[in-house]
Amino acid sequence: MIVDCGTYRAGRRTEGPEDFSDALDAVRAAGDGFVWIGLADPTKAEFDHAADEFGLHPLAVEDAVTAHQRPKLDIYRDSVFTVLKTAGYHPHDESVSIGELMIFLGDSYVMTVRHGPESPLKDLRARLEEQPELLAHGPAAVLYAIFDMVVDQYLDVATELQTDLDELEAEIFSPGRVRGAAERIYGFKRQVVNFRKAAFPLMEPALRLTRAGTASGEVNVPFVPAELRPYFRDVADHLAKVNEVVESLDRLLSDILSANLAQVSVQQNDDMRKISAWAALAAVPTMIAGIYGMNFEHMPELRQAWGYPAALSLMAGVCFVLHRLFKRAGWL
Structure with missing residues (x-):
């Protein structure tokens, strides 16, 4: 208009x-x-x-x-x-x-x-x-x-x-x-x-x-x-x-x-490192427990009284060492 x-x-x-x-x-x-x-x-x-x-x-x-x-x-x-x-x-x-x-x-x-x-x-x-x-x-x-x-x-x-x-x-x-x-x-x-x-x-x-x-x-x-x-x-x-x-x-x-x-991208890499580190920590006890859960008759320390605590101690020890290593590397 x-x-x-x-x-x-x-x-x-x-x-x-x-x-x-x-x-x-x-x-x-x-x-x-x-x-x-x-x-x-x-x-x-x-x-x-x-x-x-x-x-x-x-x-x-x-x-x-x-x-x-x-x-x-x-x-x-x-x-x-x-x-x-x-x-x-x-x-x-x-x-x-x-x-x-x-x-x-x-x-x-x-x-x-x-x-x-x-x-x-x-x-x-x-x-x-x-x-x-x-x-x-x-x-x-x-x-x-x-x-x-x-x-x-x-x-x-x-x-x-x-x-x-x-x-x-x-x-x-x-x-x-x-x-x-x-x-x-x-x-x-x-x-x-x-x-x-x-x-x-x-x-x-x-x-x-x-x-x-x-x-x-x-x-x-x-x-x-x-x-x-x-x-x-x-x-x-x-x-x-x-x-x-x-x-x-x-x-x-x-x-x-x-x-x-x-x-x-950097943040995603950091996240992937953390995920990988925690996955490695979880894999150790899973692996040891899996070995002892295979039900074979002849297993190391299977009939020893201290076998169960020893297996748990081994899991905890390996996880502790891995945690320290990942922490020092900056992954955790």
């Missing part, structure tokens, strides 16, 4: 037609300002109507309706299409949820399409409307503000994940065995991997928005004025910091998982 449709001139929101098509015609006829239309989880029919009015490329329209796209920046003849993944952290279950934001940038308009709960733009629009000097740069100012908001979300999520990982690491390597440690580490790693899929691919679009055309033939991103490039450069720096944190989290989780598996 259409969440909001605003007309902006000289960086300030002004009264304009409620219908976005009429609003776009008005700003183009006046030769100044732009229209910002926001859609949330639109149906195909709703989006097709908006796409026809704005003349959006059919490939970009297909991506916007289908959702579940990789972060990217595509340049078409009359518009720029950008996909960003939003992220939110939920402390109650220590999970990361991923949403999706799509931005169409064109002549005198910017259209935002959001999917999922992690990408509300109402507060962002309100903050931008308090910065007319930024909005005066046109639709690209909205693109920058959304990039900045998304990367700020990434920084917050990365900080929370780092805190959770520190707690998990301390718990895993605390004395005593932690039940289900490998499963917890693997679950945490999945959260980091999902977050990484959102943050890492966004670096390429962010860098494209910071560069001018070069001798190699790189084309400037249309509808993005040169004076906004330093703003995108700042966003790219913050995103690089996020990616460094995510990379270190991923490596550390792999190291923790390997260390935990090694710890489990």
Whole structure:
């Protein structure tokens, strides 16, 4: 559905037609300002109507309706299409949820399409409307503000994940065995991997928005004025910091998982040594008792009065010696 449709001139929101098509015609006829239309989880029919009015490329329209796209920046003849993944952290279950934001940038308009709960733009629009000097740069100012908001979300999520990982690491390597440690580490790693899929691919679009055309033939991103490039450069720096944190989290989780598996293997070896030692201690009296229980008539000391105590003493003596040996070897 259409969440909001605003007309902006000289960086300030002004009264304009409620219908976005009429609003776009008005700003183009006046030769100044732009229209910002926001859609949330639109149906195909709703989006097709908006796409026809704005003349959006059919490939970009297909991506916007289908959702579940990789972060990217595509340049078409009359518009720029950008996909960003939003992220939110939920402390109650220590999970990361991923949403999706799509931005169409064109002549005198910017259209935002959001999917999922992690990408509300109402507060962002309100903050931008308090910065007319930024909005005066046109639709690209909205693109920058959304990039900045998304990367700020990434920084917050990365900080929370780092805190959770520190707690998990301390718990895993605390004395005593932690039940289900490998499963917890693997679950945490999945959260980091999902977050990484959102943050890492966004670096390429962010860098494209910071560069001018070069001798190699790189084309400037249309509808993005040169004076906004330093703003995108700042966003790219913050995103690089996020990616460094995510990379270190991923490596550390792999190291923790390997260390935990090694710890489990060592513990299992210790357990097997203890089991083997106790089995050897139990085998000695079992063997002696088994020999004397074979009911042969001619057995050593079978008719001696001290034969029974001697057999028990032999069992106890051998078990005592074995116990001392195993204890000294660290098996018990």
